[in-house]
Amino acid sequence: MDTSATAIEWAMAELIKHPSAMKKLQEELEKAVGLNRAVDESDVEGLVYLDMVIKETMRLHPVAPLLLPHEATEDCTVNGFHIPYKSRVIVNVWSIGRDPKVWTTHDLEEFVPERFLGSSLDVKGRDFQLLPFGTGHRGCPGMQLGFTVVRFVVAQLMHCFDWDLPGGISPSELDMTEEFGLTTPRAKHLVVTPRYRLSE
Numbered sequence: 103m104d105t106s107a108t109a110i111e112w113a114m115a116e117l118i119k120h121p122s123a124m125k126k127l128q129e130e131l132e133k134a135v136g137l138n139r140a141v142d143e144s145d146v147e148g149l150v151y152l153d154m155v156i157k158e159t160m161r162l163h164p165v166a167p168l169l170l171p172h173e174a175t176e177d178c179t180v181n182g183f184h185i186p187y188k189s190r191v192i193v194n195v196w197s198i199g200r201d202p203k204v205w206t207t208h209d210l211e212e213f214v215p216e217r218f219l220g221s222s223l224d225v226k227g228r229d230f231q232l233l234p235f236g237t238g239h240r241g242c243p244g245m246q247l248g249f250t251v252v253r254f255v256v257a258q259l260m261h262c263f264d265w266d267l268p269g270g271i272s273p274s275e276l277d278m279t280e281e282f283g284l285t286t287p288r289a290k291h292l293v294v295t296p297r298y299r300l301s302e
């Protein structure tokens with residue numbers, strides 16, 4: 103599964119669709135790195151807006167929308183629901199990412215990285231509102247690598263380039279249809295033209 107590539111493509115698409123968020127991220131990167139060199143892996147730690155962009159991307163576009171099927175190892179009760187031993191449990195993180203009881207500060211369907219401002223929510227599996235890597239014994243063992251790669255690549259692409267959509271399409275018209283399955287990639291790959299923005 104191309105999990106990291108799918109997450110990077112969604113982050114790029116959301117940033118291109120929301121030029122003000124892209125500008126804020128570019129400003130954060132410029133402040134941290136300047137325009138005379140490319141982003142290094144060590145620059146990415148502590149970039150608050152970048153972190154919020156990636157979390158918001160993973161809230162709206164979890165790469166594995168139903169995680170992987172889990173099996174109950176014993177009888178248990180969760181939120182009043184009895185789950186018998188050996189039941190197959192499917193966790194719909196796509197839907198949890200749009201739960202109005204959880205996400206109260208901004209429009210649920212909108213890409214708003216600022217909803218994470220001042221919040222300690224992270225993607226490591228402790229906060230059940232946001233589980234793009236699953237949680238527990240069968241959570242994603244590649245989480246650290248995946249999260250680092252996604253942050254680093256998005257930071258480099260946004261720092262080095264501005265992005266133009268083809269054929270005069272305006273950002274708001276960008277098609278965000280998902281292809282539903284075990285993973286949810288974009289239905290149509292993102293096609294964009296880079297414009298180099300660093301000093302030589």
Ligand code: HEM
Binds near residue numbers: 105169171240248252
């Ligand atoms: C952004 C990148 C990635 C995302 C969003 C992601 C997401 C996930 C999710 C949601 C699961 C299922 C967890 C569950 O059901 O509780 C999973 C499982 C898994 N992931 Fe990842 N993953 C990513 C990157 C990676 C990488 C880089 C590797 C390997 C180097 C990896 C290896 C695995 C493996 C082996 C499992 C199965 C674990 C098991 O069943 O015990 N993932 N991943």
